[in-house]
Amino acid sequence: MSQPNRLKTGGRVDRSRQLTFTFNGQRYQGHPGDTLASALLANGVDIVNRSFKYSRPRGIVAAGAEEPNGIVQLGSTEAGQVPNVRATQQALYQDLSARSTNGWPNVQRDLMGLVGKLGGQFMPPGFYYKTFMAPASMWLTYEKYIRKAAGLGRSPTENDPDIYDHRHQHCDVLVVGAGPAGLSAALAAGRAGARVILVDEQEEMGGSLLSSRESIDDAPATTWVEKVLKELSELEHVTLMPRTTANGYHDHNFVTLHERCTEHLADLAPRAGGRRQVRSRMHRVRAGQVVLASGAHERPLVYAGNDVPGNMLAGAVSTYIRRYGVAPGNRLVLSTSNDDGYRSALDWAEAGREVVAIADARQNPDGELVEQARAKGIQIIAGSAVIEARGDKRVAAAKVAKIDIEGFKVTGPVEELACDTIASSGGFSPVVHLASHTGSRPTWNEELLGFMPSPVKGMTPTGGAHGVYALGQVIADGFKAGSAAGEACGFERQDASLPKVDERREGAAVALYQVPHQKATLRGPKQFVDMQNDVTAAAIELATREGFESIEHVKRYTAMGFGTDQGKLGNINGMAIAARCLGRTIPEVGTTVFRPNYTPVSFGAIVGRHCGELFDPERYTAMHQWHVENGAEFEDVGQWKRPWYFPRTVNGKTETMHEAVARECSAVREKVGILDASTLGKIDIQGPDAREFLGRVYTNKWAKLAPGRVRYGLMCKDDGMVFDDGTTSCLAENHFLMTTSTGGAATVLEWLEIWHQTEWPELDVYFNSVTDHWATMTVTGPEARKLMAELTDIDLDKDSFKFMDWREGKVAGVPARVFRISFTGELAYEINVQANYAMHVWKKLFAHGDKYGLTPYGTETMHVLRAEKGFIIAGQDTDGSVTPEDLGMHWAIGYDKPNSWIGKRALTRPDTKRTDRKQMVGLKPKDPSVVLEEGAQIVFDPNHAIPMPMKGHVTSSYYSPTLQSGFALAVVMGGHQKMGETVYLPMVDGQVHEAEIVSPIFLDPKGERQNV
Amino acid sequence: MFYIFCPYCGEHREEEEFHPKGQAHISRPEDPEATSDEEWGDYLFFRDNPRGVHHELWVHAVGCRKFFNITRHTVSYEILEVYKMGEQPSITAENYAAQQGAASADKERNASQAKHQEGVRA
Amino acid sequence: MSNAQQFDTRLVGEHAGEIAVESPLAYSMHRSGAPKAKADTTVTLRERAFLGHLTLRGGAIVLDEALRDVLGMSLPGEPLGLVQDEAGERSIQWMSPDEWLLIVPGGEEFDVERRLREALGDAHFAISNVSGGQTLLELEGEAAREVLMKSVAYDVHPRHFPVGKGVTTVFAKASVILRRPSEERWELVVRRSFADYTYRWLLDAGEEFGVGVER
Incomplete structure (x- = not known):
């Protein structure tokens, strides 16, 4: 197939090689070195798109990033679809396949265009706001159709393989x-x-x-x-x-x-x-x-019909001729306000095509390029401009007339010059x-x-x-x-040895942004300012008349410079038109803000390799492989992958989570279970002031904790609100091991550091994270001692190794610290070993644990077991608005400590002393089969008119196989004084659950089981 | 993305290594129990939000884990200085304004113009 | 004395040899494998597992003195400094104005800690054994720097990252301690729980360079 507009010589394309490509299903040919735009122009393709709002036929205008019309959808396969590609920036390659983004059924015969033609009256600026705002509920419906009609490309529906x-x-x-x-x-x-x-x-x-x-x-x-x-x-x-x-x-x-x-x-x-x-x-x-x-960027001139295919920037015309060897037409009229525009006419003439005339807005153009044009015998019409382009799918003629720029009017007779291309130049915008x-x-x-x-x-x-x-x-x-x-940057200044470039005498340019027409802007034919967003000069004028004075408001009202265009082509013209209408100068009107990205960036590049398996770090414990091999379902806890539950498969039937959790809970309450607790944060605290420091950051007392002992601690912020909890063990007089919640590990370490570094630098203490150094396994249940006895040399006698003691010894031959702390309420040993040995110890426990019914359990069972005991999880049962008093943990508050520990002062503020604060309670649903929804709101009077006063909410809720009932922890206003009262939980589906306020400790209130 | 000079590491590091910790120089009352509820409330909850020079506490979280202070201009985002804990800033809102005084005549002149230029930033 | 507890977790006794020891990359090697180097491989990865890692906290002067006594090594003189002994087996890295990372051959850390504690006496200091919590990866080859450029925001250009420097920095969405002990070799000290992510990231980043894993 021929390329009618390809010049015989010139340009940087390789004419010895052919590339075949398709545009809107039609096959064409181009050469290496072409862009898609230059190849389309070479093939005489005038219409590359339909416009966004009015569905007008549009052709290539520019040769670079500022191109408003030649925006195509690329890709021959579904997975390879790329929207928003500028044809002027896309290199041509063999089998490239591109389509227009707008136009239905196609760009040549566009039915939307009929609407567009009427649309002048129907789609004024602010059209969407005016038309689709009421009723507000219908917006979602409108939006679907608007977006469909708007086009501008689509995203692929298949995964990108690249x-x-x-x-x-x-x-x-x-x-x-x-x-x-x-x-x-x-x-x-x-x-x-x-x-x-x-x-x-x-x-x-x-x-x-x-x-x-x-x-x-x-x-x-x-x-x-x-x-x-x-x-x-x-x-x-x-x-x-x-x-x-x-x-x-x-x-x-x-x-x-x-x-x-x-x-x-x-x-x-x-x-x-x-x-x-x-x-x-x-x-x-x-x-x-x-x-x-x-x-x-070269600035276009804004004149009537300036969007008809065949209207181009003067510089783009030169680029297509000189760089790509393509003359995008046969008969050129140039409209310019400066010398530079003349280059396109000279290039055009040298390419052997006809320059019909140059309309120069200046009264006496006299630069060197002007003289060169005169010498070539090109007709120059001074003091004039193209005021209107005639034509439908391609420029057919240019209407040229004398104009008065200052007076913004046409002053002479209109001459119609037959041509197929109009180049315009209004100067340059950096x-x-x-x-x-x-x-x-x-x-x-x-x-x-x-x-x-x-x-x-x-x-x-x-x-x-x-x-x-x-x-x-x-x-x-x-x-x-x-x-x-x-x-x-510290390098030596360089002396310039500059190349020789001939200087050129240049005539002064005139400021021309919008060309006047015989008719007033609002009544005349459309003059386009922003072609990508279909914004006309009339739209800007109308916006200013409707009271939009700030250029940022004009931008939003008209959509000028929106989206991927970011005001590259017509923005300055738009500012100038707004300035003219408002009777201000351009600097008074100012510019809109340009934002990243300059041109569209594919999501792939933004995401990079942070996708799929590498989307986010997955943190594993030392026993992870065992969990995987034993069929664990995992739960994300922060970045950690923790076993959630371990479903068993019996006779080809795999347990549900409910079944697995019930079995795991019973195993712990009746026999023995094991939990991988390695994810808990662990902070090694050393120094002579370590104890003093603990006393300041925890609410309770630390002065007398002896080596070998462990204590539970509650941490508040200085506003008196609980933010983390955990146990801390005294390893030696000046040496403590603090544990934090899994999610709180990094936060708590930074918390300790900020207080040490900014408030109490005089305290001699150091904090080091040892979270990853130790692997932690919790062996818990009535049979725990028997199992441990088989594997450890530590004296497990209940009187010498008591609850809240820790001991050092060997477990399965590995040096270990064993802590008698319990988050289940059962007899429990928390074993810490150096992580490299953890898998060995874990497997040994199973080798010996079978006969005791040793059952691995996950976080879900852990949650049920601890909730039965009323043990809180910071961040689940607390939300930064809960004090230790609210939790009913008065026993963990050392009001009489000598220092003003963090949070103490705030606990005597009037708001924290209110008796109607939300307080932690237990909830027992009247129907034991009901498991309340976490987050459900609590009301006192279910018959109250909506909106009902909400008096609290559920923070944790589970089914307890031990209690044979659903149960929950909740915060309720004044809850501590409401034991035995009934509250109501209205649900979305209209059901209202009833529950009784009870103690949050559902099981073994005296704590006898963990003390055995 | 700020480029922050860590005064302990002695070089500029990327913002993603740091955590901002709010306004600098908020010191805890010496004797909290002696403060009124209002004073304690001020300490807990009230912070400055200046347009211009602001002193901030940052920590080199993925780095040396040390806290330090930054004097930053909240309009230009320029970091005017960094200084260690316990040190005082050499640039403050007051002396910065005086320093810029020379150029202020110019600014006054442009102010009316700026009014038109500042639109809604969305 | 510092009155802190040192816990010797060395495996001793007659069955010590039967205890399986797993490095932080054990699971990763099992799951993701360890691609072998090919003819056109330009970057290789190697884990140096089971080394002794000690976090030293305290004043530079007292720690420097103690280290010279115990190991015959001095603290690096500057922030972000990394020093090694002549054999390249022991290294001390500046982590913070009052923190250094000492890495010694595996097993030696207990003796070193004990002797340091003795040498430091009543000074205010802290030593934490973190050997089980981190591992050391070596990255070598002409493409090593490019792999790092894909992974860390820190400037790894030789002008900015000379031999003898080490930093803690963000690595993809995790963090690492990155150090340059020699012209050809980079070291990454990685936290155990992030080791798998880091390993998979490195395999992926190294794919275009035919990354090979030496075991």
Whole structure:
């Protein structure tokens, strides 16, 4: 198939090789070096999309990131679908398959377009707010259809088979953009020896030089590019990253880069040497200095019909001709406010195509490029502009007329020039997006007619991004910026040996943003400001008339600069139109805030390898393999994987959790069970003031705890609220081992440290985490002593090794500390061994435990057993609003301790002394088969009108096989004084459960079982 | 993502190694029992939220585990200084304002303009 | 005396040899395997299990003196310093202004701790044995630095991370102690409960470099 718009010569494409691709199901051909956009233009494809709101046919406008229309869905398979790809940035590859994101049934014959044509009246700005707000309940219904109609791509429904990753980068100087300024900056910093990263979003480095008419050192500009790239690639500390977009600029020179590693090769990443390759990669860069060489975007002129396919940016026209060897039409009319626009007309003429006329908004254009155009015999109509493009699916003619910019009116007769392409140039806008990610607002420069980046610490804008446009000056400015950035990082300043670039005499530009039309903006044909979001000049004018004065409000009301566009193309025009309507200047109106990401980033790259099995750390205990092999179901407790319960399979039938837990509970209450308790936090506390410190951080007393003894402790914050609990053992006079809850391990250690380091540095004490050093197994139940006796040399006599004692000895031949503490209420031994020996000890216990009915149990059984005893779990039964008094744990509060321990003072505040605080109680459902829902709200009067006053809630609730009943722990207002009273729990389904307030200790209130 | 100089490790480290712990220099009353309920409530619950210079307590949690202070500008997020526990800041809201005084004439002039520029940040 | 308890957990007695000892990576090796190095492997991973790890807390001057007495080694002179004895078998790493990590050949830690306690006498210090709670992984090969760049936010460029430096830092979503004892070799001291995650992460990060595990 032919490529009607492909020029015979010129450009950087490889005409010797053909690439076949499909667009909307149609097959086309292009060449290596093409983008999808250049290949579509080469094939004469005018319509690439339908617009978002009005469904108007749209064609390619730009040649880079600012492209608003050529946004396609990529991928030939479902798993390979990629939305939001700019055709102007996507390299062409063999078998590339792309589709338009809008348009139904297709972009050529779009039925939505009929609505769109009417839509002028039906879809004013704020349309969604005005139309779909009432009734509010219907929004969800509306939204579905709006989103469907809106298009803008879809996500794949199958898993992406490719891999993505992250890389952390550090450098002295990060140079963003490898055009003339960036290359020059990288050279200066690189020669100085700095660690330099040079990134550029395009396939090839060189930026504007790849399509430049100018020469450097009397050779084509691309020769200089090659020379510089060669030198940079030979510098050891310089990293070159093409196909990499700097997408976000964050605090303290932290920049995220999105590198597309294989997306120019195929839909999915090809394998290399049999191994998976990374498809795209997020680099997280911490840079000493950032040189912002992101260039400038050409500003379009806003005129009627400026969105009809065939309307393009002047610079884009040049790029397609010079870089890709594609002339995107035959007859050109150029509308410009400055000299630069002339380049497109010259390139067009040199490509052998007809330049119909140049409409120059200036009264007396006189720059060098103007003269070159005159010399070629091109007609120049001064003081005029294209006021309207005619045509439906392609430009058919340009209406040109004299205009009065100041008076914002058409002053002369309208001439209609037949043409198929209209190029426009309204000057340049520095690409300030990255700089403004940091929160710095760009500043208007009246001389340059553009917003400049405001100062950001450690950032230097250069070249186009700095408002420097003449090539020679750009190279010099870049070198200066690179050298200064290197110097700021401690490297030597570099002397510039700059290449020779001819200076060009340039005529002054005029400020023209919106071209007047014979009709007033609100009544005339549509003039598009933001094509991606379908925002017109009239919409902005209407917004200002409706009272939106802040540009940020105008943005939200009209959607200008929203989404992936982030105001790249028409934003300044929009500000200018708002300014005109409000009778203000552009700097008074200001800009909106540009946000990351600069261009869309795939979720894969954001996630990197933090997915699937590597999504989050899974922490394992030393006995994990045994649990896996013995069929444990696991529960996530923080990052730990803890056995939840151990279902048995008998005759091919596997127990439910309920059955397994009932069996495990009975085993502990009647025989002996074993729990892997290794996840409990363990803190080794040493120092002469260790005891004093414990007395200050725990609510209870520690002065007299002797070596060999263990005590339960409750920890409060200084507001008097319980935040963790656990046992602490006295190992020696100045040596304690503290245990914390599983989830509280890190928090408690940091808590101890903050008090030690900030309030009591005079106390001589050190804290070290030994959580992972010790493995802990709890052997508990009436038969525990018999089992232990078979394996240990420790004297287990109940009078010499009492409850709340610990002893040292051997268990299964391994040195161990054994603690007689109990979280089940049964006789219990908590065995601590060095973790490397734990599996041996665990297995030995089972080898000897069979005859006693040793049963492994998990966290669910642990919860039931402890709740039966009324033992709290910090974080489950407490929520930062519960005092030790509320828990009924007066016995653990040392009001008479000599120091003002943490939390003490707060316990005498009026609020903590209220008698109607939520207090911990037990709840016994009237129907024993009922297991109350955790979190269920408690009311006193079930007949009270809704909303009922809520008097408390359930914190823990289980079925107890021992009690043969459901039971719960709860907090109830004034609960301690309400024993025996009935409360009610209304459920979502309309049921109301009844329960009796009882003591939270359901079993063995005297604690006799654990003391045997 | 801040880049924070740890005064103990002696080098800049990534923010993810640190935990912020709120306003710095909140010291516990010497004798809590002697404080009024109001004074104790102030100590527990009331914190400054300045636009500008702020002193904060941070800990190098995944690192040396030491606490230290940061003087940070809450608008620019610039870290103006770091200092160890027990030390006092050299930059405060007062002397920072004086330091910036030279440039303040400029700022005044731009203030009316800024009013229009500051829109809703969503 | 410091009046703290030292607990010697060495296996002794006639059946000591029958007790299976499992390193923190035992389960990981069982589950994820240990890929062998290939011809084009550019990074290798090795666990050095069962070493003696002691956390030393105290003032630099007294600890330095005690260490010179007991081991003939000095504390590193600077923050983030790592020193080794000549054989490379014993190392001391700065962890914090009052904390150092001492790693010695497995089994030696009990004797070292006892002698240090004696040498330190009444000084205020703490020694915690954490040998069961962490393990040491070695990463070697030309791609080792790239594997680390995928894993840690810390700058591992030789200009910033010379031989003789060690830091505690974030590793993927966990944390590690990362040290550079020699030009070619990096060491990761990993907490036991995070060892499996770290190992799987390293295998994954090393895949493109044909990572090989030496056992």
